[in-house]
Amino acid sequence: MIGRLLDGRYQVRSRIARGGMATVYLATDLRLERRVAIKVMHGHLSDDTTFKNRFIQEARSAARLANPHVVSVFDQGQDSDMAYLVMEHLPGITLRDLIRDNGTLTPRQAADILDAVLSGLAAAHRAGIVHRDVKPENVLLADDGRIKIGDFGLARAASANTATGQALLGTIAYLSPELVTRGQADARSDIYALGIMLYEMLTGEQPYKGEQPMQIAYQHANESVPAPSAKNPAVPKELDDLVFWATEREPDDRPSNAGEMLERLRSIESSLGFTSVATGAQPTIVMPASYSSEHADDVTQVIGRNTKPQQVPVRADATDGPGKLATKARKRSRVGVALFTIVLMLAALAGGTGWYFGQGPGSLVEVPNVADGSFDQASAKLVELGFVPVEGATFSLTVPAGTVAGSDPPSGSKIDKGSSVTVLVSQGPQPVDIPVLAGLAQSDAEQQLDALGVAVGTVNQQFDPSIAKDIVLAATDATSGADYSQGGPSFQGSTVTLLVSAGQVPSVSGMTPDQARDALESVGLGVGTSDEAFDDTIPAGQVIGIQAKTDADGNETAFIPGDDVTLIVSKGVELVAVPDTTGQTINQAIKALQDAGFTVGDIAVAEAFRDIFKVKKTDPPAGKSVKKGSTVNITDFGL
Structure with a gap:
């Protein structure tokens, strides 16, 4: 070029x-x-x-x-x-350069610069134009002392509240609350930016800081700008109040336009003894021949119509205003002439330098961090640095859907200006299909879930007489309770609860109570109480088994590790005395023996005679104790 x-x-x-x-x-x-x-x-x-x-x-x-x-x-x-x-x-520097080089400006310097900027911006507002990108980079300080505002690249007509569209245009540090929350700007949005700029001139820093643009935007929308005097005690209360007025969160509480704010500033300058240097255009004055430039640096030459130059001693505080800037500007101007000569002599080198910064390694620009905002915000940030934003998609467990998760190339990378940068917008967690889990070994189920990005939460156990130990019995979503035993759709980052078999409850039949206790405790079960029962096969004092576990409705349920069980201990064989049935009819005797728990043997007598014939003798005989359930025979009967 x-x-x-x-x-x-x-x-x-x-x-x-x-x-x-x-x-x-x-x-x-x-x-x-x-x-x-x-x-x-x-x-x-x-x-x-x-x-x-x-x-x-x-x-x-x-x-x-x-x-x-x-x-x-x-x-x-x-x-x-x-x-x-x-x-x-305009040969010179920007206000950003001045703040970066000098840090905090004096109240007079800040007032002089703001006076000039307000004068120019007031003309724009009168013409129905909103600047929309007021910031120190767009305020030019010429070598000859002139102060001008430029870069109306974002300007729009202000006949109505000007919507910005989905992208928030302008620099985030100077965006007004209504631009952040509603995306609309009018003249009062420029006033807010001027208030932030005045704060920065008086303190050397911006009022809000954050690692991400959205953090700064949130502070603009929800917090009040602090007093500049809290950072710089030299700031007078009048300028504190001007900053407060310009940066009110509600637009109706701010100056309606730059002209109104300029009137207040002029009043403040007068009360503080500052002489404004930006009072508008002045008539052209032909310098008298008697004007001597040799006094330009030590006295102020007052020139008026039909007057001769007067030498007025310079006030001590006048060096805080544009006079000091103009002195520096004249020095830079003299250096500029020498530099221009060198540039002409080194034209070939200049061409090489142009290639270096335009096409070569010097054109590399660092990709900014665009995460945590919207695509439109990331796009505006990339365009400002000379990149071409392209919308892309990615899945994320931590970044909400619709929010930028990062970029490709990632932030911090240095690439050519004009390169495309893919803005990765989060689609939320990635969907996955969970396989059938019931019947898998616990380790296999956990391995498959981990490969899908699904976490295994609580692992519960229960004893199952038919399923081997460590085999998955059931699986559910830890949050929704959805059943994944037979698989189903889920997403990365979800958590699954597993129910795993603890194997069979050990058989303790025939053991002593102490032996049974040891066997049960080895698998995580405790022994609570013990009951006794007669048993024909288990000797007295040995364990018959354990009592079944039931729920509140009486339904049998499975034991889980940590449960206490009830042992049933044998009392041995139950002996019952044979009742005396002598003199009773056969049918009466049969009923009495059966009620006592015995079985009656066959009797060789017709049914019709059983209520007639009476029992004379039984075997075993009446009164003898025998095992309950034994057979008793009626051996003798008659009339």
Whole structure:
């Protein structure tokens, strides 16, 4: 680009600065023989109608303004595939440079600069134009002491509350609460940015800080800007109050436009004894021949109509104002002449330098951190650095769906300006299909879930007589309770609860109570109480078994490790005395023996005679104790 002739008129000399939409070059207008600044839109944005319209809007917005504190726009055009606009060239520095070099400005310096900026911005507001990107980078301090506001690239007509669209345009540190919360701006949004800028001039730092842009935006929307005097005790209360007024969270509580704020500032300057240097355009004065430049650095020359120069001693505090800046500017101007000569002598080197910063390693720019915001916010941040944002998708366990999780290349990477950067928007957790888990070994189930990114939460156990130890019996979602025993859809990051077999409860039949206790405790069961029961096969004092576990409804349930069981201990064989049935009819005797728990043997007598014949003898005989359930025979009966 350096050395190129645009439209046969503008000879590009060197690069001045580079921004998100365009690069600014120093050029010579061959037709009018003057230095100009040319802003050339980045090539990768030329095909984007939105950016091109915004670029042209800057020329139209600035061209409508005729104010000594607004950077003038001379021309706008297109050369081949390049859109450009021609502006007034102001050798000097930006307010950002001044704050970075000097830190805190004096109250007088801050008031002088704010006076000039408000004068220019008031002209814009009167013309119905909202700047929308007021910040120190867009305030120019010329070498000759002039102060101007420029870069109307985001300006819009202010006939209504101007919506910004989904992307929050402007620098996040200076965004008003209504821009953060509603995406709308009017003249009062510029006032808020001016209040933040005044705070920064008086304290050397911005009021809100955060690791992520969204943290700063949240503070703008929910917190009040602190008093500058809390950081810098030299700040007078009047300027504290001006910052408070300009940065009220509710737009209706702020000055309605820059003109209203300028009136208040002028009143403050008068009460503090500051003399404003930005009172508007002054008539041209022809300097008398008697004016001597040799006194320019030690006295102020007061020049008026039909008056001779008067030498007025410089006030001690006057060095805090633009006079000091102008002195530095004259020194920079003299150095600039020498540097320009060197540049002409080293044209070839300049061309190599241009390649280095334009196409070579010098064009590398660090990819910013765009996480935790929306795609539109990330896109605006990338465009400002000269990248082309591309929307992409990723799954994330920690970043909510719709929020940016990161970028590709990742933040911190250094890549060529104009490169594409994929903004990875979170889709939330990644969906997964859980396989059938019932019947798997616990270790296999855990391995398969881990491979899917699903966590295993609580592992419960229960004894099962038919399923081997450590085999999964059931699986459920830890949050929703959904049954995954036979598999089903879930997502990465979910948690599954497993129910696993503890094997069979040990058989303790035939053991002593102590032996049974040891066997049960070895598998995690305890012994609570013991009951006794007769048993024909288990000797007295040995364990018959354990009592079944039931729920409140009496239904049998499975034991789990930690349960206490009830042992049933044998009392041995139960003996019962044979009842005396002598004299009873056969049927009466049969009933009495059966009621006593015995079985009656066959009797060789017809049924019709059983209520007639009476029992005379039984075997075993009446009164003898025998095992309950034994057979008793009626051996003798008759009339």
